[in-house]
Amino acid sequence: MSTSQTTTTDHHPALAHQFDSMEQQQDASTFGMWVFLLTEIMMFGGLFTAYLIYRLKYYPAFVAGSTSISVSWGFANTLVLIGSSFTMAMAVWSAQTGRRKGQVWFLIGTMILGAAFLGVKAKEYYDKWDECHIPGHVIGKGFNTWGGCEVKNPKLGNIADEIREKDPKVPEVAAVQIAKQTEIFFSFYFAMTGLHAFHMVIGLGLLTWLLLRAKSGEFGPSYYTPVELGGLYWHFVDIVWIFLFPLLYLISRHQHGA
Amino acid sequence: MSSATTIVKPVMPERHYLNDNYGIRSWLLTKDHKRIAILYLFSITVFFFIGGLFAALIRLHLLTPNGELFQADTYNRLFTMHGVNMIFFFLIPSVPAVIGNFLIPIMVGTKDLAFPKINLLSWYLYIGGATFSLIALVSGGVDTGWTFYAPLSSGYVKSPVIVMAVGILIVGFSSIFTGLNFIVTVHRMRAPGMTWGRLPLFVWANYAASLIMILGTPVIAITLILLALERGFHIGIFDPKLGGDPVLFQHMFWFYSHPAVYIMILPGMGVISEIVTCFSRKRVFGYSFIAFSSIAIAVFGFVVWAHHMFVAGISVYSALVFSLLSYAVAIPSAVKVFNWTATMYKGSVKMDTPMLYAMAFIGLFTIGGLTGLFLAALGLDIHIHDTYFVVAHFHYVMVGGMVTAYLGGLHFWWPKMTGRMYPEAPAKLAALITFIGFNLTFFPQFILGYMGMPRRYWAYPAEFQVLNVLSSAGASVLAVGFILPLLYFAWSLKYGEIAGDNPWQATGLEWETTSPPPTHNFHEIPIVTKEPYAYGEGEEVPVVH
Amino acid sequence: MSEQSHSHPSPGLYVVILLALVVGTCLTWGIAFKDLGIWNPVVALTIAVIKAVLVILFFMHVYYSNKLTKLTVAAGFFWLMIMITMSLSDYLTRTFLPR
Secondary structure, eight states: OOSSOOOOSOOOTTOOTTOSSHHHHHHHHHHHHHHHHHHHHHHHHHHHHHHHHHHHHTHHHHHHHHHTSOHHHHHHHHHHHHHHHHHHHHHHHHHHTTOHHHHHHHHHHHHHHHHHHHHHHHHHHHHHHHTTOOSSSSSTTOOOSSSOSBTTBTTTTOHHHHHHHHOTTSOHHHHHHHHHHHHHHHHHHHHHHHHHHHHHHHHHHHHHHHHHHHHTTOOBTTBOHHHHHHHHHHHHHHHHHHHHIIIIIOTTGGGTOO | OOOOSSOOOOOOOSSOTTTSSOSHHHHHTOOOHHHHHHHHHHHHHHHHHHHHHHHHHHHHHTTSTTOOSSOHHHHHHHHHHHHHHHIIIIITTIIIIIIIHHHHHHHHTOSSOSOHHHHHHHHHHHHHHHHHHHHHHHTTOOOSOTTOOTTIIIIIOOSOHHHHHHHHHHHHHHHHHHHHHHHHHHHHOOOTTOOGGGSOHHHHHHHHHHHHHHHHHHHHHHHHHHHHHHHHHOOOSSOGGGTOOHHHHHHHHHHHHHHHHHHHHHHHHHHHHHHHHHHTTSOOTTHHHHHHHHHHHHHHGGGOGGGGOTTTTOOHHHHHHHHHHHHHHHHHHHHHHHHHHHHHTTSOOOOOHHHHHHHHHHHHHHHHHHHHHHHHSHHHHHHHTTBHHHHHHHHIIIIIIIIHHHHHHHHHHHHHHHSBOOOHHHHHHHHHHHHHHHHHHHHHHHHHHHHTOBTTOSOOOGGGHHHHHHHHHHHHHHHHHHHHHHHHHHHHHHHSOBOOSOTTOOOSGGGGSOSSOOTTSOSSOOOOOSOSOOTTSSOOOOOOO | OOSSOOOOOOHHHHHHHHHHHHHHHHHHHHHTTSOOTTHHHHHHHHHHHHHHHHIIIIITOGGGSOHHHHHHHHHHHHHHHHHHHHHHHHHHTTTOOOO
């Protein structure tokens, strides 16, 4: 760092008044985003901690609950989100190297993949609604994993039945109890994927804003900080899902096949 | 500053941050950290007196043992709203959001914080959270205790828990963004020559508190979200009737709320470091020790939370570990107390009001901190947990410590913030009244707690009445001590003596600029070459006071 | 303070990382259906950690960043570990009383 006083000779139009140079601005902004991501790590971390404690306490119920969500959709969604991380990294690279079209198309690609992810999640949530797996007794048809959700189709979402099908030695009382305990699993399922989806929606909003600015040619090698910050945020949301997938979808799958 | 043969009468600078711009929009849309600090000053003062009002009602009610003033349900709301408003809307923002916001950019030698717009957003988040708190208040107030233990709060009470929880959630983000701003500013915006080892200890203290803000607050955010979900949707996260675990709530709640007390006290300790060295006219003793002890408190503060849960049913082995670590976390605080005392030793102590508050802090915080060790002892805690011993302990550190430090800091930097001196005689009187009132209020509570009077009870056995009456009498004295500064600070804005750049002859970049400072803090960005606290280096300067 | 904006990876490297992440995901999914007993969650989480590290180091440029950024990331995970391990240490040792 120079020992002279601040210079006001070259003023990039994006230089904020409190910073002395674009470099300081980028350094500070990137660091600031990382500090913000720390807070996100701790917030999701609280949910992960609680999840781990309940997984230990109610392991059979967690197995049953995990089995009842679609591992294929979860797997597909993981690939979609990883792909969107790739396109986001490429969008940042495009901005760093001054490729305006690249920025725009990669941002659009990221948004499409992100939207696809949310679309799949919506479908998964709808399936849970259909099967009466929404915890609490406020939304939907009420939580019912043991008695049959619909009169016409008592097997729909009937986790107690599924448990006894996989292992007929389990007495009915025990199967019903485990099925009732899956409510806590689904609480965490919706809380964790819900908080994650909420962050994705915000991410899509951020990406839209970045897209508009990228289209107008605002970003280039001398100033691409907002794209980089957007990228950091998006990658973080991807990392959360990288952990959510095995923790929610892959609990003891080997006992139940695909 | 060089010595002068004539004493020059100080004048107000012509343009400064207060008169650079007029109109409500220039305040509500300001990006100037100093104006944001003033906005916070007004807001938290309002909530201090709201919390104080509840305290007054509590002490009035406890004058008699049979709970004749309020019903039990109402009493629950009184102590809850007292705690929530004081902790979340006064103590946590106090020094960082008012004094820290004002001073940190100036102390590190820069024009503003790293993210001025986020700083303004922090204030609006505070106001948003405060609005929810007021809504909860007028809806009858919450009655669960500020600790919101589940399942009481999630499944049994009828009070506006979710509204209050949302308010705390929002004000929590205010805190997070303040901390984020401070951390980035200290790392990336220091003036040329301002190395870490030349930073004022006030900056170190706020930096450490900011670490806690960003790492701890998100956990209470998610805890409150889960609490609201359980309350709204009747799912069994914490409610054992529905298969949940109430101890889990306590783990998640205290993971933040214990480090939160260090968010509250560390900035206060930073204030004391600044005051003690200036009014002893002596370089602070053990700068590195004080600096690193702040970081140590921030780190260690995160591994002791379950000492609030010793009787909640946690594992004995876990309790042992937490107890041991709780003893360890007292050590850095003790280091500070030793160093402040050593700074005063053979110093030329000047008993101006800020120093009176600082000396009160050292004594009262020591008592509060030592009584914390009583509580950290497993066997003893079984006897005194949830009694008035705990209440006395935390009021000694929070009021005898933190509020005292806040008032000391306000007095010390008032001339810098407003350009005017407060009147010294009423200020000294208020400090004395506060000290007497405080001890009269809270010392009897140690005895009450040790004798077995539980906290949060609306009635008590008749043999405790004398001590309770003493405590309530003390509270009325304390109230006078707190109201006086409100009055004379307001008076000083119009009639106070003009302060000049450096009325205390203190070291530090903030004293090298005008009082009040210009909007951009400095007319030229300083280049730092001196070590901090170069007091008593052979300069005699006339005191213009 | 840093002298220059950090250098950044090439698109080629990004493609390699993408492939590694996809392979890791497929592995996680496939291994989940094999019975490894207690090791199933260990393997799954290990692969998840490796994937996260790849995203952090390369997609998020931490490999090329200054020490402060690296320290910040490390601090985040350290604090997360404090929360998880010390909370679990209560639950896991509750039944350790000698009888």
